[in-house]
Amino acid sequence: MINRARLGLGKQICFRNVLQQTKRRCSSVNTSTEVNTMIDTKEPSYIGIQTNFTDELKFINNENYDPLPIFRILNSSKSVQLPKLDEQILIRMYHKMLTLNIMDKILYESQRQGRISFYMTNTGEEAIQIGSAAAITLEDIIYAQYREAGVLLWRGYSIVEFMNQCYGNYKDNAKGRQMPVHYGSKKLNFVTISSPLTTQLPQAVGTAYALKRSKKKACVACYFGEGAASEGDAHAAFNFAATLECPVIFICRNNGYAISTPSLEQFKGDGIAVRGPAYGISTIRVDGNDILAMYYATKAAHEFCIKEGKPVLIEAMSYRIGHHSTSDDSTAYRSVNEIGRWNRYTPIIRFREYLESVGLWCNRQEQESKESIKRSILLAFADAEKRLKPCWKELFTDVYCKMPKHIRKQSCSMEKHVTEFREHYPLHLFKST
Amino acid sequence: MIFSKLCARLLNARASLGFNTVDRFVQRENVRCIHFTYYKDKNTNTSGETENMNMYQAINQGLRSALTNDPDAVIFGEDVAFGGVFRCTVDLQKEFGKDRVFNTPLCEQGIAGFGIGLATAGVTAIAEIQFADYIFPAFDQLVNEAAKVRYRSGGEFDCGKLTIRTPCGAVGHGGLYHSQSPEAYFAHTPGLKIVVPRGARQAKGLLLSCIEEPDPCIMFEPKILYRTAIDDVPTARYTIEIGKAEVVREGDAVTLVGWGTQVHVLLEVADLVQEKLGVSCEVIDLVSILPWDAELVCKSAKKTGRIVIAHEAPLTSGFGAEIASTIQEECFLHLEAPIQRVTGWDSPFPHVFEPFYLPDKWRCFAAVRDILNY
Numbered sequence: 001m002i003n004r005a006r007l008g009l010g011k012q013i014c015f016r017n018v019l020q021q022t023k024r025r026c027s028s029v030n031t032s033t034e035v036n037t038m039i040d041t042k043e044p045s046y047i048g049i050q051t052n053f054t055d056e057l058k059f060i061n062n063e064n065y066d067p068l069p070i071f072r073i074l075n076s077s078k079s080v081q082l083p084k085l086d087e088q089i090l091i092r093m094y095h096k097m098l099t100l101n102i103m104d105k106i107l108y109e110s111q112r113q114g115r116i117s118f119y120m121t122n123t124g125e126e127a128i129q130i131g132s133a134a135a136i137t138l139e140d141i142i143y144a145q146y147r148e149a150g151v152l153l154w155r156g157y158s159i160v161e162f163m164n165q166c167y168g169n170y171k172d173n174a175k176g177r178q179m180p181v182h183y184g185s186k187k188l189n190f191v192t193i194s195s196p197l198t199t200q201l202p203q204a205v206g207t208a209y210a211l212k213r214s215k216k217k218a219c220v221a222c223y224f225g226e227g228a229a230s231e232g233d234a235h236a237a238f239n240f241a242a243t244l245e246c247p248v249i250f251i252c253r254n255n256g257y258a259i260s261t262p263s264l265e266q267f268k269g270d271g272i273a274v275r276g277p278a279y280g281i282s283t284i285r286v287d288g289n290d291i292l293a294m295y296y297a298t299k300a301a302h303e304f305c306i307k308e309g310k311p312v313l314i315e316a317m318s319y320r321i322g323h324h325s326t327s328d329d330s331t332a333y334r335s336v337n338e339i340g341r342w343n344r345y346t347p348i349i350r351f352r353e354y355l356e357s358v359g360l361w362c363n364r365q366e367q368e369s370k371e372s373i374k375r376s377i378l379l380a381f382a383d384a385e386k387r388l389k390p391c392w393k394e395l396f397t398d399v400y401c402k403m404p405k406h407i408r409k410q411s412c413s414m415e416k417h418v419t420e421f422r423e424h425y426p427l428h429l430f431k432s433t
Numbered sequence: 434m435i436f437s438k439l440c441a442r443l444l445n446a447r448a449s450l451g452f453n454t455v456d457r458f459v460q461r462e463n464v465r466c467i468h469f470t471y472y473k474d475k476n477t478n479t480s481g482e483t484e485n486m487n488m489y490q491a492i493n494q495g496l497r498s499a500l501t502n503d504p505d506a507v508i509f510g511e512d513v514a515f516g517g518v519f520r521c522t523v524d525l526q527k528e529f530g531k532d533r534v535f536n537t538p539l540c541e542q543g544i545a546g547f548g549i550g551l552a553t554a555g556v557t558a559i560a561e562i563q564f565a566d567y568i569f570p571a572f573d574q575l576v577n578e579a580a581k582v583r584y585r586s587g588g589e590f591d592c593g594k595l596t597i598r599t600p601c602g603a604v605g606h607g608g609l610y611h612s613q614s615p616e617a618y619f620a621h622t623p624g625l626k627i628v629v630p631r632g633a634r635q636a637k638g639l640l641l642s643c644i645e646e647p648d649p650c651i652m653f654e655p656k657i658l659y660r661t662a663i664d665d666v667p668t669a670r671y672t673i674e675i676g677k678a679e680v681v682r683e684g685d686a687v688t689l690v691g692w693g694t695q696v697h698v699l700l701e702v703a704d705l706v707q708e709k710l711g712v713s714c715e716v717i718d719l720v721s722i723l724p725w726d727a728e729l730v731c732k733s734a735k736k737t738g739r740i741v742i743a744h745e746a747p748l749t750s751g752f753g754a755e756i757a758s759t760i761q762e763e764c765f766l767h768l769e770a771p772i773q774r775v776t777g778w779d780s781p782f783p784h785v786f787e788p789f790y791l792p793d794k795w796r797c798f799a800a801v802r803d804i805l806n807y
Contacts, residue, residue, distance in 0.1 A: 141554070174587035184586050191553060192586035196577045202543045203578070206550020206558070213505070213532060213556070232570070236543030243538055244547075398584045399623045401593060401647035404676065404724040407623075 072287035124321030127347030131294025163384035201237030208246035227258020276313035288316030510561030545571035552592035565601035580624030593647035600656035638673030678726035684713035738769035770807035
């Protein structure tokens with residue numbers, strides 16, 4: 001850095017300039033941050049570190065401290081005292097979990113039949129999504145990775161909208177430009193998903209900074225997987241969020257795998273959670289298969305973020321029951337037994353047991369709900385499939401706010417070509433204007 | 434005297450920068466002079482008050498005006514709080530507060546991502562990457578994210594309020610990582626806008642355009658001009674249209690196209706050619722790399738029939754290639770000679786060999802002479 005700065009001063013500098021620079025530098029340092037640099041042999045006075053000297057030669061690692069515990073409510077041996085949740089909300093949470101699960105099954109099958117090009121299920125992670133989404137408000141802005149359809153579902157994204165996006169038909173608000181499951185919704189404050197992993201993290205921090213300056217009582221919730229946490233952008237985001245004091249809730253879905261890579265090959269420390277305190281971020285590890293634990297942890301994080309204007313990290317422990325995507329057969333790298341173990345006691349089953357135990361749910365409701373959800377999804381699915389794709393000229397719009405000349409020229413050139421060779425293009429599938 | 438002590442220490446630390454207590458008035462042979470003569474901007478069509486200032490001062494004034502005009506606008510990057518290593522943000526934190534002008538951790542991908550997030554929320558985000566050489570860690574955020582937000586969301590989201598400023602180009606002694614001109618990497622990215630000012634006046638006008646433009650913009654600022662480029666800069670707010678090139682000097686024998694510092698090299702070449710060969714060159718400052726003004730360049734190419742394109746960046750896949758192929762396509766029947774590209778060589782940017790690396794006025798002059806004799 002010093003070298004860079006020196007070069008910056010350039011060779012033009014003469015004596016006087018150097019003097020001025022030095023003076024300015026000194027005065028600006030004095031006015032900005034007070035740094036105590038007095039050298040004392042007893043108390044360390046290193047900048048940015050507050051600690052003591054020690055005469056013990058000792059390295060520190062995982063074995064020197066206990067791993068972070070997992071906060072849970074359902075199936076906890078002790079009864080947890082928390083503010084009561086409205087019954088209607090509990091039922092709605094369960095209903096959304098079921099809906100997400102059924103939508104996943106239908107869209108997964110439709111990809112297998114070649115009706116949509118790609119799909120990613122949320123199986124096993126419904127509680128993380130619905131539980132956290134229920135704990136925040138529509139004013140809060142969401143940045144997601146791609147396995148968070150439940151968050152959108154909770155916020156009111158309709159089944160029809162999900163289907164339109166997966167089909168890329170003319171009703172898709174992103175105009176069919178992105179692969180399926182890359183949802184987004186301005187009205188629901190859900191920033192459009194993109195494929196590059198972790199890029200959304202530092203962006204979420206920037207948005208949180210903006211929210212804080214605007215004095216809105218809102219924060220940002222940013223989701224990512226434990227694999228994505230290995231990207232440099234995760235480091236950037238944690239550090240920026242902490243140093244610039246941004247109200248963002250980082251929600252890590254630690255589901256054990258990044259495609260085929262088990263988390264054992266992703267990190268050697270105590271998961272993602274342990275990194276939080278290292279950045280100076282308030283952190284909690286939660287049972288991500290326990291919707292109530294997810295709800296209350298996120299609720300508390302939300303309050304903390306807004307009140308303190310600082311970030312929170314939630315590591316939600318879970319298991320990816322489905323394949324990574326429709327382009328993946330996960331039995332190539334993990335055993336059917338392992339999947340089966342997690343599948344016997346899913347977040348949905350756990351929550352249903354709880355609801356039944358408090359008399360809020362029964363078999364009959366289960367059957368009726370499943371039937372009606374399935375019906376509405378199949379209906380939306382059929383409609384979305386029948387709809388035309390957007391006009392092919394939308395390929396050229398929205399690259400910039402206004403179409404520049406060179407792109408207009410390319411659009412005209414393609415139009416001429418398509419007119420001449422129309423029989424070689426699938427024009428009948430696309431709207432004409 | 435404490436100051437003289439300090440100075441002596443600085444001098445010892447960096448004799449190559451040209452301070453030397455013994456022969457401070459002697460021009461030392463191994464210290465390179467700048468490779469161009471600055472041509473003051475002659476544009477006088479703006480009325481109103483002007484002030485004589487260098488490029489960093491003009492940028493500073495532009496930033497000040499942006500922060501004054503838009504109470505939400507923020508400036509951030511490495512070391513911007515104390516004024517920046519090139520002084521472009523000097524005094525701004527004092528005037529506008531720590532929440533609007535602030536240092537970030539040392540992490541370029543973070544700076545770019547953070548800026549995109551601010552802009553997505555509708556905030557004017559003016560980010561600084563300390564040297565263009567260090568923009569590559571942010572390449573993913575800029576190319577995959579900033580450039581594509583509007584397109585991929587069908588226009589629902591955008592980060593048009595993002596502006597990235599970054600010092601670029603040769604500086605005499607910058608070596609591999611304080612000299613690069615990476616505009617061509619970004620010119621291949623639909624969704625971005627890229628500009629390069631050639632002086633103080635352009636820098637302020639282009640900066641304010643970038644900030645106002647509803648698309649993410651990168652302004653590459655030739656760092657050698659920060660102090661050497663001194664113009665009469667309008668004190669009022671003004672903008673310079675992005676996507677428009679400028680004929681800096683009219684001529685009829687050869688068209689010379691460049692941007693940034695290279696425009697001044699080309700102006701000197703035009704003088705040399707006039708003096709030694711007796712013909713006039715038309716000099717075009719491309720100003721805007723993406724989108725670029727093909728119309729104006731082709732119009733000039735049709736008039737002169739001979740084109741020399743010059744840039745500091747390496748030849749292969751440099752932006753000159755894009756210009757040359759477009760001219761060839763649009764002006765084929767008007768060309769009297771093959772289009773010439775005078776550029777940096779296809780090597781990393783070297784330290785002591787800089788005088789042999791740069792497309793200086795003699796290399797450009799030779800190209801013009803050859804193209805006239807073709």
